[in-house]
Amino acid sequence: MAYYLYYEKDAAVVTDKKVYTGLVKIRENLINFKSLNGELSSQDVYVIEKDDLALVRVNWVIRSKDASKKKLAQGESIEVLKKVKGRWIYAIDHPFGASDMLSAAVDKNNK
16 A cells, blocks of 8 residues: 555655655655554544644554564654545654654754
């Protein structure tokens, strides 16, 4: 599935103290994320909608697909979504934004 299609063309993804901007960079980042080859599960903590914007907080975990269901990654995300043509897409995606507030201090020149 082309997950990057859920992002607005100039969206930003924050991870590893870097900001990935635009669909090409976001796609590259998602390929690395998907290389974990696990199953993602998530639970919304809250969703606050205002007109065509939404602030979302999610707890998520990726577990191995084998019988062990080993935890491969987990986080507490903060996301800003925008409604475009009736469909919610990411404007800002910070998969670890609520997990580690230090990661919010990113180097904006390191895109």
